[in-house]
Amino acid sequence: MADTTPQAEPAHFAFDDESNAAIAKILARYPAGKQASAVLPLLDLAQRQMGRQTGSAWVPRVAMDEIARVLAMAPIRVYEVATFYLMFNTAPVGKFHLQVCTTTPCWLRGSDEVVAACRKATGIAGWKETSADGLFTMTEVECLGGCVNAPILQVNDDFYEDMDGPRTEALLAALKRGEVPQPGSMSGRQASAPEGGPTTLTSLTFTPAE
Amino acid sequence: MAKVTVDGIEVEVPNGSNVLQACEAAGKEVPRFCYHERLSVAGNCRMCLVEIEKAPPKPFASCAYPVADGMVVHTDSEMVRKARRGVMEFLLINHPLDCPICDQGGECDLQDQAVGYGGDHSRYAENKRAVKDKNLGPLVKTVMTRCIHCTRCIRFSTEIAGVSEMGATARGESMEVGTYVEKALTSELSGNLIDICPVGALTSKPYAFVARPWELKKTDSVDVLDAVGASIRVDARGGEVLRILPRLNEDVNEEWLADKSRFAVDGLKRRRLDSCWVRRDGKLAPATWPEAFAAIAAKLAGLDGGRIGAIAGDLCDAESMAALKDLMGALGSANLDCRQDGAALDASRRDFYCFNTSIAGIEEADALLIVGANPRREAPLVNARIRKRGLAGAFPVAAIGTPADLTYPVTWLGDSPAALAEPAVRDMLKAAKRPMMIVGQGALARADGAAVLAACWALAAECGLLGAEWHGFNVLHTAASRVGALDLGFLPGPGGRDLAGMMGGGVDVLWLLGADEFDTSRIGADTFVVYQGHHGDRGAARADVILPGAAYTEKQGTYVNTEGRVQRGALAVYPPGDAREDWTIIRAFAGSIGKVLGYDDLPALRARLEQANPVFARPDILPRFGCGDLTGPAGGGAPGSAAFVSPVANYYQTDPISRASPTMAECTAAHHPAAALAAE
Ligand code: SF4
Ligand code: FES
Ligand code: FES
Numbered sequence: 078m079a080d081t082t083p084q085a086e087p088a089h090f091a092f093d094d095e096s097n098a099a100i101a102k103i104l105a106r107y108p109a110g111k112q113a114s115a116v117l118p119l120l121d122l123a124q125r126q127m128g129r130q131t132g133s134a135w136v137p138r139v140a141m142d143e144i145a146r147v148l149a150m151a152p153i154r155v156y157e158v159a160t161f162y163l164m165f166n167t168a169p170v171g172k173f174h175l176q177v178c179t180t181t182p183c184w185l186r187g188s189d190e191v192v193a194a195c196r197k198a199t200g201i202a203g204w205k206e207t208s209a210d211g212l213f214t215m216t217e218v219e220c221l222g223g224c225v226n227a228p229i230l231q232v233n234d235d236f237y238e239d240m241d242g243p244r245t246e247a248l249l250a251a252l253k254r255g256e257v258p259q260p261g262s263m264s265g266r267q268a269s270a271p272e273g274g275p276t277t278l279t280s281l282t283f284t285p286a287e
Numbered sequence: 288m289a290k291v292t293v294d295g296i297e298v299e300v301p302n303g304s305n306v307l308q309a310c311e312a313a314g315k316e317v318p319r320f321c322y323h324e325r326l327s328v329a330g331n332c333r334m335c336l337v338e339i340e341k342a343p344p345k346p347f348a349s350c351a352y353p354v355a356d357g358m359v360v361h362t363d364s365e366m367v368r369k370a371r372r373g374v375m376e377f378l379l380i381n382h383p384l385d386c387p388i389c390d391q392g393g394e395c396d397l398q399d400q401a402v403g404y405g406g407d408h409s410r411y412a413e414n415k416r417a418v419k420d421k422n423l424g425p426l427v428k429t430v431m432t433r434c435i436h437c438t439r440c441i442r443f444s445t446e447i448a449g450v451s452e453m454g455a456t457a458r459g460e461s462m463e464v465g466t467y468v469e470k471a472l473t474s475e476l477s478g479n480l481i482d483i484c485p486v487g488a489l490t491s492k493p494y495a496f497v498a499r500p501w502e503l504k505k506t507d508s509v510d511v512l513d514a515v516g517a518s519i520r521v522d523a524r525g526g527e528v529l530r531i532l533p534r535l536n537e538d539v540n541e542e543w544l545a546d547k548s549r550f551a552v553d554g555l556k557r558r559r560l561d562s563c564w565v566r567r568d569g570k571l572a573p574a575t576w577p578e579a580f581a582a583i584a585a586k587l588a589g590l591d592g593g594r595i596g597a598i599a600g601d602l603c604d605a606e607s608m609a610a611l612k613d614l615m616g617a618l619g620s621a622n623l624d625c626r627q628d629g630a631a632l633d634a635s636r637r638d639f640y641c642f643n644t645s646i647a648g649i650e651e652a653d654a655l656l657i658v659g660a661n662p663r664r665e666a667p668l669v670n671a672r673i674r675k676r677g678l679a680g681a682f683p684v685a686a687i688g689t690p691a692d693l694t695y696p697v698t699w700l701g702d703s704p705a706a707l708a709e710p711a712v713r714d715m716l717k718a719a720k721r722p723m724m725i726v727g728q729g730a731l732a733r734a735d736g737a738a739v740l741a742a743c744w745a746l747a748a749e750c751g752l753l754g755a756e757w758h759g760f761n762v763l764h765t766a767a768s769r770v771g772a773l774d775l776g777f778l779p780g781p782g783g784r785d786l787a788g789m790m791g792g793g794v795d796v797l798w799l800l801g802a803d804e805f806d807t808s809r810i811g812a813d814t815f816v817v818y819q820g821h822h823g824d825r826g827a828a829r830a831d832v833i834l835p836g837a838a839y840t841e842k843q844g845t846y847v848n849t850e851g852r853v854q855r856g857a858l859a860v861y862p863p864g865d866a867r868e869d870w871t872i873i874r875a876f877a878g879s880i881g882k883v884l885g886y887d888d889l890p891a892l893r894a895r896l897e898q899a900n901p902v903f904a905r906p907d908i909l910p911r912f913g914c915g916d917l918t919g920p921a922g923g924g925a926p927g928s929a930a931f932v933s934p935v936a937n938y939y940q941t942d943p944i945s946r947a948s949p950t951m952a953e954c955t956a957a958h959h960p961a962a963a964l965a966a967e
Pocket of ligand 2: 178180181182183219221222223224227228
């Protein structure tokens with residue numbers, strides 16, 4: 078069951094013009110009669126639209142019902158998909174969705190500190206909770222696929238890498254001020270190269286073929 | 288065909304079968320939880336593991352593995368046993384050990400298989416998972432912690448019932464089976480979820496904690512709460528019917544049962560007539576059988592036969608109707624009618640009023656026109672067959688009537704007889720090789736019913752529904768007794784009055800045999816009414832003498848379903864109190880006034896039925912005929928322009944038994960709040 082409180086669940090959901098334009102493009106990708114395949118992109122659109130309109134990017138049930146209507150499928154089939162993927166929030170979240178990776182590589186590299194810093198900076202006690210100011214929700218996630226630069230803190234769509242306690246606190250403070258720091262490695266690492274710069278292929282030079 | 292050797296037994300199975308089917312063909316039982324032969328294959332429980340030679344050395348899920356020619360299968364090797372024991376151990380990790388308080392106990396697949404493959408103790412010391420129970424409405428009780436995620440219920444509601452309401456939300460450890468948004472299931476077939484759930488996650492809500500299966504006396508019988516005549520098993524303890532389950536009958540109900548037929552049982556205990564009543568000074572007072580008979584005899588004394596009439600109700604067995612008809616004949620009356628709804632049924636030929644294609648025959652049809660019927664509400668099991676045929680593809684369905692969700696795609700062509708002339712109707716029927724038409728009581732129980740019947744037949748004749756090998760004309764009945772009554776000619780004899788003619792003082796004595804479905808206020812104020820039946824419903828309220836009869840679970844009765852299939856119901860418990868089997872009441876009354884009906888026991892009465900109509904000689908067998916004679920029913924006049932309305936507005940309350948049932952009242956409140964309010 079979705080633990081949506083009655084106040085949180087809006088009475089009505091309709092796709093706005095921006096979403097509708099995207100829907101038209103998405104539906105055109107699938108052969109006639111296979112529109113149900115578009116359920117994932119439409120759930121994503123609904124979540125983003127909610128983020129735009131209310132500051133909380135989640136998919137309320139009315140939005141799932143609307144998607145079922147648009148795609149001519151049974152609502153329960155949309156509920157199944159939306160609840161299967163953890164990327165869809167079926168309950169309201171804060172403006173900044175802090176997704177902390179705590180899987181082994183990140184954990185070995187200090188994800189516990191990231192979690193502690195998030196707690197300290199936001200006042201959130203446990204997973205899936207939203208801070209009193211409504212800005213932050215903290216979620217525990219499994220491997221985000223960025224282990225080379227572990228630990229990872231994903232804020233909404235962006236990866237902040239090579240995190241530790243102080244960097245996390247600084248990041249959250251900046252977010253509170255309304256700044257959006259540049260995503261990527263926070264230790265100055267070049268992409269996912271070794272810390273301090275590349276250590277292999279340093280002497281090779283490429284000359285254009287004659 | 289593929290040759291497969293199972294445990295040394297060689298069998299041939301059709302290509303495309305799965306290994307599990309091959310094992311069954313060889314008579315080897317393979318345990319299964321998720322596999323069900325009428326549902327799509329999910330292959331998720333892994334209990335059906337077998338070993339296959341010359342395949343990769345691992346156990347295979349036999350339900351999801353196709354056979355190949357020359358395959359050698361072992362269902363009982365050491366590897367198989369070990370693998371199944373492993374699966375069982377995993378299944379039991381989260382399954383509670385609450386069999387002593389579980390209603391499925393004694394008829395639980397998991398319990399049974401655990402005896403064969405379960406360990407003697409658990410190695411799992413961690414916390415078990417607990418899942419919140421779901422509220423699926425008044426019929427299905429859930430204990431979701433017991434769910435083993437076989438997804439049978441999801442597949443049943445999506446595929447067979449045609450209402451996609453059940454699903455699996457979230458995943459992994461958090462996966463839950465349910466409706467997500469709490470709601471009562473809207474299917475008329477939801478009770479079957481209880482049967483297909485292999486564990487005690489879905490059980491019967493009204494039957495919760497009532498009895499254990501081994502305490503019950505089981506009686507095979509036939510259902511009468513609609514005209515389908517589903518095969519049922521009546522489970523009783525002491526003198527009480529506790530539950531009704533479907534029985535396998537491929538020709539009629541496959542293995543399903545509609546909710547009313549399953550859950551109206553509690554109506555059998557309420558509002559029962561268990562003694563005679565005679566109206567004295569305007570008030571009904573208890574009486575003995577001789578007093579009741581004497582009161583009727585006093586009224587009949589010296590009365591001309593033409594002033595006496597009889598109406599047969601919707602739940603009557605053929606035996607009692609035959610006896611009543613004979614009694615009326617002995618009294619010199621030709622005033623008989625069984626059509627309480629006034630349907631313009633033409634009994635001059637059997638195929639004018641039967642479901643000639645047969646229910647199983649629906650699967651051979653390739654186009655369907657529905658006229659004035661809502662099969663989902665009037666006969667859910669017929670509707671399930673139509674849906675099954677529809678899923679097989681290439682089956683256009685068009686309908687004339689009030690648009691409704693029938694669980695399959697329907698082209699609604701109009702709601703009145705005028706739509707019969709639509710070119711689209713003819714195009715669809717003529718393009719088909721085996722087209723069929725279903726005419727409902729909503730098309731016939733109206734002033735222009737005879738004309739509609741004739742027009743439908745004419746359309747059928749024109750569009751090739753009536754072939755030498757194929758009979759595509761079908762009348763869908765809603766009353767279990769109707770076809771039997773028509774077969775017996777329980778209709779006005781020469782010069783006799785029909786139901787309307789008996790109203791408003793048309794007769795002086797009116798014998799109602801379980802007749803409750805017409806407006807009893809139309810009966811003349813001075814008419815003396817005898818009500819013979821089992822429930823204190825509309826008919827009994829108007830009666831001057833009440834004779835307590837037996838309900839369908841309490842007598843040996845013959846019923847003819849809408850197809851014209853003759854079936855025998857059986858006695859599961861004895862009628863309550865003074866109540867008696869109905870034909871014996873009529874025979875005893877005839878004796879008390881010195882009339883001889885000519886039969887003293889059931890075999891003699893059944894011989895009389897056969898003599899009245901040879902169809903009664905062949906119970907259970909339904910010979911299928913083509914149509915040899917295209918001449919249609921008499922008809923008369925032109926069809927009017929009024930819209931067709933289904934006679935069943937509220938599926939859950941259609942007869943005295945379901946109206947007395949608290950469970951059906953709850954369903955009415957859940958699904959038809961307006962109707963429930965009006966009833967209060
Ligand atoms: S409720 Fe029963 S039928 Fe449904 S998935 Fe669970 S175990 Fe299977
Ligand atoms: S373990 Fe954290 S990103 Fe892979
Ligand atoms: S029965 Fe084969 S996997 Fe469940």
